[in-house]
Amino acid sequence: MSEVYAARRARLRERAQAGGSQSALVTHPANVRYLAGPAPQDTVLLLGKRDDMLVCASPLDERPAEGRPDETLHIHTLPSPGGDPAVAAADLASANGAESMAVEEHHLTVTRHRALRSVAPALRLTDIGGAAEQLRVIKDEEEISCLRIAAEIADQALGELLESILVGRTERHLALELERRLVDHGADGPAFATSVATGPHSGRRGHRPTDRRVEEGDFLAVCLGATYRGYRCEIGRTFVIGTSPADWQIELYDLVFAAQRAARESLTPGAAYRDVDRAARQVLDSAGYSEGLAPLTGHGVGLEIDEDPQLAPAAMGKLDACVPVTVEPGVHLPGRGGVRIDDTLVVRPEADGGPELLTITTKELLAL
Amino acid sequence: MSEVYAARRARLRERAQAGGSQSALVTHPANVRYLAGPAPQDTVLLLGKRDDMLVCASPLDERPAEGRPDETLHIHTLPSPGGDPAVAAADLASANGAESMAVEEHHLTVTRHRALRSVAPALRLTDIGGAAEQLRVIKDEEEISCLRIAAEIADQALGELLESILVGRTERHLALELERRLVDHGADGPAFATSVATGPHSGRRGHRPTDRRVEEGDFLAVCLGATYRGYRCEIGRTFVIGTSPADWQIELYDLVFAAQRAARESLTPGAAYRDVDRAARQVLDSAGYSEGLAPLTGHGVGLEIDEDPQLAPAAMGKLDACVPVTVEPGVHLPGRGGVRIDDTLVVRPEADGGPELLTITTKELLAL
Missing domain, CATH: 3.90.230.10 (Creatinase/methionine aminopeptidase superfamily)
Incomplete structure (x- = not known):
């Protein structure tokens, strides 16, 4: 399945890059699953220029009932509980030199969007719209x-x-x-x-x-x-x-x-x-x-x-x-x-x- | 129960007015229920200066299993299906002369927030934050x-x-x-x-x-x-x-x-x-x-x-x-x-x- 997930992510990355964004943040759970396989609740997916990363709120179980995510993905687990993986992902994207990141504005709340802006003020946030949903049709x-x-x-x-x-x-x-x-x-x-x-x-x-x-x-x-x-x-x-x-x-x-x-x-x-x-x-x-x-x-x-x-x-x-x-x-x-x-x-x-x-x-x- | 709901709404109205907003839009379903009683899915509550209104996506059932909303409330049903009651509420607030409306930014998505701004460009949107959640504690x-x-x-x-x-x-x-x-x-x-x-x-x-x-x-x-x-x-x-x-x-x-x-x-x-x-x-x-x-x-x-x-x-x-x-x-x-x-x-x-x-x-x- 890894190739399938990687091919789906490549298509979404193209869409983000065509929209002028070097990275993309996927937060809608069904989209995360489509692009990365089964993952714990609240997990988000960061598509970088080349490398992609799952950002999880808590460590992966040893043998989760729903299966494991794509094992070729880097996995970043929040160091302390209670944080927002999307905010951590924006921070990582910014630290890795991304200047822009496409986000799912139809899924992110206004409050969460503001938190992303505030943790990474230099990162230009754009809207990727329903691009992942369109791939799923x-x-x-x-x-x-x-x-x-x-x-x-x-x-x-x-x-x-x-x-x-x-x-x-x-x-x-x-x-x-x-x-x-x-x-x-x-x-x-x-x-x-x-x-x-x-x-x-x-x-x-x-x-x-x-x-x-x-x-x-x-x-x-x-x-x-x-x-x-x-x-x-x-x-x-x-x-x-x-x-x-x-x-x-x-x-x-x-x-x-x-x-x-x-x-x-x-x-x-x-x-x-x-x-x-x-x-x-x-x-x-x-x-x-x-x-x-x-x-x-x-x-x-x-x-x-x-x-x-x-x-x-x-x-x-x-x-x-x-x-x-x-x-x-x-x-x-x-x-x-x-x-x-x-x-x-x-x-x-x-x-x-x-x-x-x-x-x-x-x-x-x-x-x- | 009508008095209970009305008292709760009065407290939230005070909070909105203290924040400088003449009206408030409640979209988070548990908050709508707390302030207005059981209502169909996607219903939103508009608090006006004096009068409050439930805006429903579809007509109320005759005898809904979950009970009926506060009967002292005005009820506005969207004329055609598929619309967003929050957008209709912003339109109504604006038509009724409100200059500002407090919204739940932690619940509204960026896309939905933009749709409110676009239907009522003269309406100043502010954030009521978790005020309703605080009342519920x-x-x-x-x-x-x-x-x-x-x-x-x-x-x-x-x-x-x-x-x-x-x-x-x-x-x-x-x-x-x-x-x-x-x-x-x-x-x-x-x-x-x-x-x-x-x-x-x-x-x-x-x-x-x-x-x-x-x-x-x-x-x-x-x-x-x-x-x-x-x-x-x-x-x-x-x-x-x-x-x-x-x-x-x-x-x-x-x-x-x-x-x-x-x-x-x-x-x-x-x-x-x-x-x-x-x-x-x-x-x-x-x-x-x-x-x-x-x-x-x-x-x-x-x-x-x-x-x-x-x-x-x-x-x-x-x-x-x-x-x-x-x-x-x-x-x-x-x-x-x-x-x-x-x-x-x-x-x-x-x-x-x-x-x-x-x-x-x-x-x-x-x-x-």
Whole structure:
């Protein structure tokens, strides 16, 4: 992996140097992980002219659970606890003769930025913006295989839940059981807080589980994901509880399913982000559900559960091959509930068979 | 509760006005909650000369699981999704004639701060620093009773775990089971990621559970906490697995227990933060364990699990009555493991019986 990390850092260094900075400071944790491998909390990465350095708040464990960072990196540990590794990194950059350093202004707070300026007043600070996030958008096959395993784990956890008795159990307990099953099947942990929404709660994006119990006739909407080697996937399904769904439930389900399929089918290299969003939104719009929709139809996934691109009406940009995204339209009817269907897919050219579906649990409307 | 929130806001408004600002923007989520009650993610609070306003990214749910914000507040919802409520608040403050606004520079990123300046160029931005965090240090009895319930829940979850069979189970599974039990007993959720550390992992602060299984002769160190109505507590205990602990285990346990007791006993109104830290550190120092200790002996708890004060060697300030803190010294011997003992207590004057212990699980060395 060392070569992979080194190549990623070389690309970011080029971006910093093209912006006129001799060094760059990476503070956003997912970016640090992408460029240097697993590292303890609060670790920052300093890219120098040639040499790079990890600055850690505390010594590396002998055998950390999450793995070790790239071993070709110099590691600097703060001499006393409680300091800010970013400030120490600015000090080091300045001592090594750097005149300028690009920083992640979208991650550094105003207070922390001021502390950097104050420890190294001669160092000119510039903004590297989301350069590291941009590098992360297109995944290599190693990253995609982590996502594939994460998706398998989520499918397994969800599949097992469907075989158990659901009526009478609370949203909170179902969410916890799903999270336990994710870990059972080898996840590092949940990719985000598992959402279980019953009855009138169903169909809401990011619903936080309550003590409401599953009842006959409910919609049950579940959204979960696993983290595997740092990579996070997402799956969402909606079910009906009882022997047969009501007509309004079937209608609403078919509609959301059609919207989700339209967006999935539009996932091709070169497709504009906003066109994928529009594909789903048009289906819902034309059935009269333009109000109260979520602001986006999907988003990138990877080391973070919500990363670039955003599949939203005002998003600028086009999809590339090897970009994993979610497709997750939904409709919520206040007081009644609703439907969300959510998959993680990888954009692939048509010659390779089109979008690769990672989350393969059935999207038929199951009555449980 | 409306009066409580209004009184808190009045105190913060005074602080802003004393700093020369006619308005203040609160963006740090725990501060928003403290001053306005439970609110959706990304909500910000604008304190005006007289009127205050919550600015929300999306409409309030009808019946949010976490409760509703102070109903006396004006609520402004962004007209279209995807915007930044802080930017909208700056725009509103400016439109309402404010010339200056105090912001939380330790929470706002450089990029976001620039967006505020750009939407309201005539608005002078100042720094309110940690003024809201300072207000939060001393708790009222309502807040303490939430912490008391959170501690009871954590005690119950831990007590049940001790009655189950432990040998052969993995750290990850024990951690998940504890979290399920927290929710069983009425927690909103865990207060932080539950730590279960076995054998050589034991005694490390914040150890992340692995697939290592509990073995005979191990130290088992557990640290968990519950959140109840937003308030977070913490408890940590270390046990021995098997019929009888080894001599080195008993010695190390007694030492850490003595250090923890020394710090607990020093918790009186007026005691310097650093003296509480020193009380524990001296005991460990004098036994030759000065290296590799955690940077702090304890910290405040409340709406966040790690808030002011810090009980650390370089901390400035003195304890007040009604400040809840953790006391959590530990020793880790590389390759062998170690002991941590962690309680949540509320500082009380001696006339009221001295420090109030919230986490009451026994601190005898149990062999399980």
